[in-house]
Amino acid sequence: MFGKKLWRQLVCALPFLLAAPLHAEYRLNLQTPASPVAQQIYDLHNLILLVCFVIFIIVFGVMFVALVKHRKSVGHQAVQFHENTKLEIVWTIIPFIILVGMAYPTTKTIFDMRNTGHPDMTIKVTGHQWIWEYEYMGEGVRFLSNLSTPQDQIDNKVEKDPHYLLEVDNPMVVPTGKKVRVLLTATDVIHSWWVPTFGVKQDAIPGFIHEAWFTVDNPGTYRGQCAELCGVRHGYMPVVVEAVDPASYTAWLTRQKATMAEAAAASAKTYTLAELKSHGEKVFTTSCAMCHQATGQGVPGTFPPLVEGAPFAAAKGMTDPIETRGFWKDGKIVLGPKEKHLDIVMHGITGTAMPAFAGQLSDFDIAAVITFERNNWGNHTGDMIQPSEVATLRKSTGKSS
């Protein structure tokens, strides 16, 4: 069955091999640099590749001559020499000199790359499984950047758009011509923030803060991905940076602040069940569905279902913490108390892939998504959670958003 499917795919693929699909390309070198450091890296790579190529041609040219001329089949007799001290010293020293020649420009570039001093602005980048969070230091602007490629494209149900897997709902926005410093950290596992055209790749490590910098000269959209294996959705954690002129950047910043104020106001209101459910569905789709699935059925053995009565078997390390919180009994999911539900969503479950959403979602988001989960897919508790309850809980546990 598997073989047949593969075979059909292979046959279907043949025409594509001959005539490349529209968006595909055969790029042979690094992406076109968009920052001065990336340009230096690009040139450095070309230089070293050239040196390697020349050495390869010389060494294997010699070997090729031997393979052609010193063959038994052409009657060549072996000459029994096996040492030549002078030659051996020469071919030890020459590579060393070449290496010193390579090390010099490289060292210069490293010092440029690592020179994060005197930035014009600083953005803190936090890696979560599997979302990037951007915080503009000193501006009070903070938002999450989720993959925006629809699941149907990933599942091959609809045609893929040109920026498949490299598109997000909220890109990082930076002004052109400014030195941007990024501070990197993570909350759960190690991620790596990478934009090839900037020449920036820096691991984001929980408990530590590292820094990198870039300057973009031309406005445009620059795309990259998480580069350190960070779990199931590692391949679905793109980085998108939009560079705009400084005036547009200031305007964007103002709009962003207004959006945040709206979100804060939204958390101060009281909602009906229908309002909570409809907003909750949106939150669920961006933040939860990647693991628990749009159907709420999860992934067997890995991500638990959210539906009362659904069977779920997994390692004790996973079922134990769910059981103690009242959400699992005898191999089945049960809908535990809403206080515990709030606790799980806000603080996560340590030692599992369930992240803490308290720092990522607003009070309204959290209240809505839990209400949605408790009143969907056949769950009919009628429970409603208002943003104010989340706010109270935040105060009592000392975790502010």
Next chain:
Amino acid sequence: MATTIPIQDVHNEHHADNHPDHHPTGWMRWVMSTNHKDIGTLYLWFSFGMFLFAGALAMLIRAELFQPGLQFFQPNVFNQLTTMHGLIMIFGAIMPAFVGFANWQIPLMIGAPDMAFPRLNNWSFWLLPMAGLLLIGAFFVPGGAMAGGWTMYPPLFIQGGPSYDMTIFAIHIMGISSIMGSINIITTILNMRAPGMTLMKMPMFVWTWLITAFLLISAMPVLASAVTMLLMDRHFGTSFFNAAGGGDPVMYQHIFWFFGHPEVYIMILPAFGILSTIIPTFSRKPLFGYRSMVYATVVLASLAFIVWAHHMFTVGMPIASQLFFMYATMLIAVPTGVKVFNWTATMWKGSISFETPMLFAIAVVCLFTIGGFSGLVLAIVPVDIQLQDTYYVVAHFHYVLFSGAAMSIMGGIYYWLPKWTGHMYDERLGKIHFWLTAIAFNVTFFPMHFLGLAGMPRRIPDYALQFANFNMIVSLGAFVLGASQLLFLYTVIKCIRSGAVAGNRPWEGAETLEWTLPSPPPYHSFETAPVIK
């Protein structure tokens, strides 16, 4: 000088006649065996089985990556495939294969009757299938096999299910096996050489294994301690690698790669030994620069311990560390260059013929050099920042490990099969296998350089559309490469069952001691030590 032993000085007539080979028969022969040849055979078959299994996982990976989108596997299964492909290839296929060669060849090449500790040898081998069972069995426990990458980085590793613990124990068992095997090899080489075989007269293969064994003894306990700390963090409340408890996730990477880089040399030095045996034979000329080869190997092994952090240039280490590890890594090019130059000089003005082992050896020298060059490119910190964790790295380590280690193993198998079985292998099939492997290998792995440069990360089940064309080519190459290895299996079985009589010394240029024995050699060989003049 090194390996020229006048054939007539070694007498081999009276083997086996007056010593009946009393050993259990049937399958108990293999379970109970303390004979270096039997154990060598076991190691080689075990590694070949693991090679096919881990290769099959690679086929599944390439099927999923044939086109963008998810076709066959969900991401959690995909991560299990890449992780287990790497772990099993390294610990199940490449390392045991070289130990198999060591078992068969070291006693034969130094004129010893067997390994120094035959019972330990039996145990070293029989631990491996147990470890293999733990690794493969992990696919069937809740949550599936380990999916955190073969490097097992925390904190991701801490999140895993029971298969993660099974992997830890498998690594412990394989580590014990490797350490015992290494003790055996070192003792055999240092104490059981035939009279007259001084260290500087040893065949190059024996030298490379002596140094490899020391690397194993130094590196494997480091890995064992790293995974033990992971185990404690997972179950006993420690925080070695948990920042929230005062630990440091990056410390794991330092410890792991302090093992990991010597591990790379553990997998390539014996391959260098095989090349240094095959190339002189088919050039009909002694190895050029034997002495500098030995020194270069020692230098490589020493450098292996001071370059580990080049695997982690993106973790945010101080600039001085980046510079130190970059300079040290670049230095590796010097002894590696010496090796390649020496092999070329060995062929120069030789009388070269192109039997299958020689074809493999020449291909390995060329392709391994490409892997060496991409290694040099990766040593350059700013370039590495772009290429770290991309397909460029995948291309690099397959040029080193497949066309370096695995193809040397294949060449070595063809080279010594006539000695081990007493039959010549089918030269035509051998050559077809070689050309299929060499071409398909390059179709598979060369485009990965381009993918990495263009920005495709490794360990992803799905990719952006600009990577589609090369991925399709890579997958097609991989399927041919995988299928070709079934031809290898067939050719080996055919050789064991039938084939022209090999005679003592089928290769006219072969000068080492094993060729003074009949083919196959008697069950107990060199009971009277040959005298080397």
